[in-house]
Amino acid sequence: MPAPKPLTPKPFKPLNALGSFLTWAGGLFRPTYFKQTPFRLTLVFITVYSFVAVLIFAYVYVATSAENRAVTDAQVSARLDSLQQLYRERGEAEVKARLRQDDITEWFFIKGIYNSNGEMVAQNKRASLEMSTEVLSRIRAQVDTPQIEMGEAPGLSDFVINFRSYNNDGSMRKYRYRGQGLRIDPDRYLFVAMDMSWTDEGFDKGFTALWGGAILVVLMGLFAGMIINQEVSRSVQGLMSVLRSAEQGDLKVRVPLRHSGDEFDALAAQVNQVLDRVEKNVGSLKYAGDAIAHDLRTPLSRLRSNLELSLYDVEKDPSKAEDALSRALTETDQLLRTFQTVFAISRLQAAGQAPDPKLFDATALATDMAELYELSAADKGLEFDVEIEPNVWVMGNRDFLAQSLANLLDNAIKYTSVGGITFRLRKTSRGEIEFSITDTGMGVPEADRGRIVERFVRLEQSRSLPGVGLGLSMVAAVAEAHKGRLVIDEGPGKFGDQGPGLRTALVLPPTQG
Template identity: 35%
Template sequence: MKRFTSRLLHLLRTSALRLALRYALLQVLLLAVALAALFWVVNRYVNQQISTSLATELAALKSLPAPMLATRVAALAETPGPARGARHYLLLDATDTRQAGDVLAWPQWLPSDGTQRKGELILIEHDDDTHPARTPPHDDHEATPLPAVGTTLASGGRLLIAQEPGAAEDLREVALIAAGVVLLLAASLSLTLGLALGWQWLHRIERVNQTAGKIAAGDLTQRMQGDGRGNEFDLLATHLNAMLERIERAVAGMREVSDNVAHDLRRPLARLKTRIEVVLHQPRDAATYQRALADTLTDADELMRTFDALLSIARLEAGGETIAREPVDLATLARDMADLYADEANDSGRAFTLDLADGVATPGSRTLLAQALVNLLDNAFKYSAPGVALGISLHQDASHARLAVIDHGAGIATADFAKMTERFARADSARSQPGSGLGLALVKAIAHAHQGELTLRNTPGGGLTAELVLPLAAMPE
């Protein structure tokens, strides 16, 4: 009960309930305007019907001869109210003497030109309870205005007919009561629906807040729960979960990078420190100092390359690197990179083959794609023995260009393919070689920045094939 009361109080303070109440109020106001318009139409219709009926009877009575008219009016006035339609009559002669009827005198507010007016009448009271009678003005009771119409007769006399409210008034009262009931029901229903909607929204928002609280506390594995209906809450949950997934990967990557940086950069820094300490504590000749400085510069360059690679990867993954989306001729790029490594291939006795399909282009940055291809070629030359054949291939399928560097060296285990594209990842067989383990990670980041991917697979007969799968573009002119 306490939890229910707490949630209800919380609901009363929510913007969802305020919105629901405004919506309910707007609905009630619109319905009230509609009912008022309907009542006005009904009232106007009733008044028109009364006016038409009075005018019709007045014309019928006016057409009667004078003796017959007096007899007819007297008979109508003596007829019980319900039987004569709840009407009152007055017939005056040319001297305004009352000849017949149950109205005592002609009212001052009613003209005798056939125009209908509404006002109070002084009626003659009767002992018969079934005969409707208005109370004279001098009585303590309030008189009721009645619609009436009067005309001047050919004889100089005047004739008046007035209508009791009767069924018309009942219809108005029923219409007012019905309008009030409808408004009350509409307000109650709107408020109930508003509370139910606010309660439902509050429940959903509470789930989001609970999940957000856990995430704020450091649990990045939490995800927003949708209701599976494909509505705006599901769409919001999908977008938030995608954002959380990316944040979790970024944080995990930062932690991994921090650990790897601390581990992998400690060795070159320690080597620098040791070399400098040895040189400082033991006198050496100029040549020894020069070699020590040269080695220190080499290690410093390696550290700079490592940090540059880390910075490039971070910028590419964060989207901070602006990439020109211009068509790049991949065959020309591959030939240019092959020319750079031709001498090294000859010196190491390697067969360096090219299998390039012309007319294949991808949208992107030629500089970044060249860097990716250089990294793949560096790995192929570095981690394969002299004399092992290497090659570059370029082909395309229906929607992608496939640029691959192929070697026939020792290769790596299939289980290590995914790990090799992470920062500072190195195969056990490669740890004796210089390097930071960032080459494939940078290639992967460049591929993703171009809406492509880097795939690794075993080369038939042994070795590794590293392939860039990139979107196609029209060839540059």
């Protein structure tokens, strides 16, 4: 055998990789995204988040601005009062000395004294650099308001001072001050203001950061929404593809599980379970159809042969017509019973539960069934023992349960030639309701006990007896519909030449309430 060729890695092609990326990125911006729920939920979340963020920032801005204004007003008022008191106690010379001394520690403040002619009498260094005639005139106009008496401050106001230096780009630097002035003498005015440009710069930077952050959040939110929408759409499309294949008749298809434990995995698992059940039911129906066609071929052929013979006999002797029709009706009734049983089983399996369940007296049902089949057992020379626990109630469909017990009792009598049958109704230690039938018949080998509940399965030893192999299938379907089970065990053992017998039990769950 020739040696295998060594595997060579495929060369990386940047153009192919770029094309794949562009195709993926282009898919993120499909117009259909606005019609898809995940993306629309993302837009709603971004809108709500942005609105809440704006409200929070507005509150912070108002609260911070008010706090800064209050702190500024307090500091300006304190310095104004201090200079006014110093002027009254020690005179103008002391105030001028104070203004020269506090230039370093009070650089954020401009302070000055001017006369009624608008001439500056004294000022600190910052005021000499930034105070202009226009600003001074505005301060004078405010302080000279007729309603303001001497020694009273008119209140703080905001104004802008154009700084004499320039920025790097050639624009003039502007500072906002918040200040207060008052008349301390008929010809003297005192003014103190605080530089507010540091708070303005902080708010400006905050607004810039807010807008930049808002744009980034919106863009990242949209991008994340597109990715999430794509992932959700991929999962939904995979699920829809599987359902379309199942609709077209491919019942083998299944939704692949990602084993992530999320809702899509749970949905995929549930869909797979439904498909499993559908496939099983369709397979059962197909098997039932094949089995019906196979098992009914013989009685239909026999019926046709009997009709041909009867026709021949009737032609020879017309008095035999009644017997021929009677045999034909018997064969036809058997076929109808077979169909009715198959349909009943299919109905139970399709519904998955017992139709019209009601709480009824199981003791009365067991008593009625015992009285009915005790005579059949006696006609065959069999003993029929009954052990029925009183006051037992069960939730279910009485007709289906009665039919199941009839099938079990009929089988026990049919396959028991000597000995007897024991029919019991009891509550188990776990509260379950158990109908059991024990016979001394031929029994069923352990290897075949799982097969006899399948449709149309008949063991070799039962081929000579009447029946089509649907009795136990019906009982198993009724048990499953009632959330119970059918139990098949070995009987009491050898009884003469017969044995080991069979024990069948229809076990139903405990009745609530």
